[in-house]
Amino acid sequence: MSQTNASAPTTRISAFLLMVVFVTLALSFVALIFAAYALDQNTEAAYVLMLLGVIGVAISTYVLYQTRRRLSKLKIVVPPVLTTLECTACHEKYTREFVRGDYIFKEGEKCKKCGGRTLITAIYREVKDKEKDKMPF
Amino acid sequence: MCSEGEFVNPTAALFNVQNKVTAQFGSDNVSWVLNILFYVIFIVFIFYGQRLQTYVMIREVEGSLYKLKYIKEEGRKITIETIKEIGKPQTDPTSRVDRFLEYFTIGPQNLDPAGIVWKLEHILDVRDTRFKDEVKLMAPAADETQTNNLENTLEAASALNFIYKVIRHYYLLGKKTLSLYVIMQIQMILPMIMKEAEAYASALKAFAYGQPIGDGAGALVAAKLMHGYETRKVEKDCVVATVPFEGRTAFVIKAEGPGGNVGKPGDAVKQVVEENEGKIAMIVMIDAALKLEGEGLGEVAEGVGAAIGGPGVDQFKIEEELVKYHIPINALVVKEDVGDAVSPLRKEIFDSIDTVIERVKQVVSERTKEGDSIIIAGIGNTIGIGQ
Numbered sequence: 001m002s003q004t005n006a007s008a009p010t011t012r013i014s015a016f017l018l019m020v021v022f023v024t025l026a027l028s029f030v031a032l033i034f035a036a037y038a039l040d041q042n043t044e045a046a047y048v049l050m051l052l053g054v055i056g057v058a059i060s061t062y063v064l065y066q067t068r069r070r071l072s073k074l075k076i077v078v079p080p081v082l083t084t085l086e087c088t089a090c091h092e093k094y095t096r097e098f099v100r101g102d103y104i105f106k107e108g109e110k111c112k113k114c115g116g117r118t119l120i121t122a123i124y125r126e127v128k129d130k131e132k133d134k135m136p137f
Numbered sequence: 138m139c140s141e142g143e144f145v146n147p148t149a150a151l152f153n154v155q156n157k158v159t160a161q162f163g164s165d166n167v168s169w170v171l172n173i174l175f176y177v178i179f180i181v182f183i184f185y186g187q188r189l190q191t192y193v194m195i196r197e198v199e200g201s202l203y204k205l206k207y208i209k210e211e212g213r214k215i216t217i218e219t220i221k222e223i224g225k226p227q228t229d230p231t232s233r234v235d236r237f238l239e240y241f242t243i244g245p246q247n248l249d250p251a252g253i254v255w256k257l258e259h260i261l262d263v264r265d266t267r268f269k270d271e272v273k274l275m276a277p278a279a280d281e282t283q284t285n286n287l288e289n290t291l292e293a294a295s296a297l298n299f300i301y302k303v304i305r306h307y308y309l310l311g312k313k314t315l316s317l318y319v320i321m322q323i324q325m326i327l328p329m330i331m332k333e334a335e336a337y338a339s340a341l342k343a344f345a346y347g348q349p350i351g352d353g354a355g356a357l358v359a360a361k362l363m364h365g366y367e368t369r370k371v372e373k374d375c376v377v378a379t380v381p382f383e384g385r386t387a388f389v390i391k392a393e394g395p396g397g398n399v400g401k402p403g404d405a406v407k408q409v410v411e412e413n414e415g416k417i418a419m420i421v422m423i424d425a426a427l428k429l430e431g432e433g434l435g436e437v438a439e440g441v442g443a444a445i446g447g448p449g450v451d452q453f454k455i456e457e458e459l460v461k462y463h464i465p466i467n468a469l470v471v472k473e474d475v476g477d478a479v480s481p482l483r484k485e486i487f488d489s490i491d492t493v494i495e496r497v498k499q500v501v502s503e504r505t506k507e508g509d510s511i512i513i514a515g516i517g518n519t520i521g522i523g524q
Contacts, residue, residue, distance in 0.1 A: 102521070
């Protein structure tokens, strides 16, 4: 049972911040255009302008990306919880998604293989661990 | 000025301006300006550096506060929806839930600490009864298991509400006073607080759906040991089963499941010890314990002492019995972090249960004789775990 929250998070992005980002972006593009014009006349100045333009575009894109990331982090994500049923007669095990009312040692539905009585023997969630840090400790 | 329609090269215009500036002030003057600018910035940082740092910290706390507000609102929403779904109330429970979220408990006065445990126990009992009554009023159609689960859900929502309010307090105070030291207090512990808040957020869903949580590791061990044997209720909200175990008689104790409940294992252990007139060769307690960073999830560790958390009342009662009858006590813990303790049971923790049972067998067979009576107490919230 995996639940992700679809509702909009109760947060706001500062209009001032957005304005600064877009102005920086616009100025950076202007610098890049200037750099393109200056390339044949003054190469040194063209490189400086190009550097300024690239840095400006990179910073403003990064800030925009961070703002988006902060919004997406505001979701409560619960990984799926699984229920394992075991047949008391043939010991066949099968796993399904957790449904409300399940608990460990509760009698489950009939066995799909032999029609016998099943028992819920496990309820757990599996989390895929992020790649472990290459720390020597 | 250019004539109309004439193409103006913007770069040429820019260099023209630059040349004019250099001609006017000279390149030495430009370096002077830069020098002065550097000193101005240096002086500004000397006098206003701390204030700038305060602003940066305030921004950081503000970001976390938005997240906390969202989590808190979600928690409240989930709680109200669950109450409506399970409890089928006649009236809208929103106002009652909002009131519940603001409940507080005042601990006993400790100027004279003698007898404080019983005062604390009484206050906790009153709190528990009050919470249960409130939940029954909010959700009249809920059965006992669901009532316990709803109580846990409300407590998690209440904890989130409290965390949000404390952080908001320090944020506003920091903003009002612009004191680095006010805002620094909260900024330094913010990562730990956020981790706890996220843990409560996932706990909310586990409680609302009645899923077993990491804290139930001890209860799960006891449930596995007593499954198939007759159980009887003991004080308070606990069950005990008499189980043949490695040639000994084991009294296996756990909180009564599958509703969200920790019971009062202190009272249960006391009752079983008294019923056996103190003739108990050993008590083994199993609980979940907070792991340190770097320790593996689900690692099993062994030691001595009463392995039980909470406010300390149950630990006190168990220790009283141990001293009275000179009973040795051993403890086994399953390592997990705060997030795993209150969120749905991780597979690693579930897989460690068999290891714990093997270790209990080892401890019991090494330290007691055949025919002895022992107590095995599985401590923790038994939500989603039957017996």
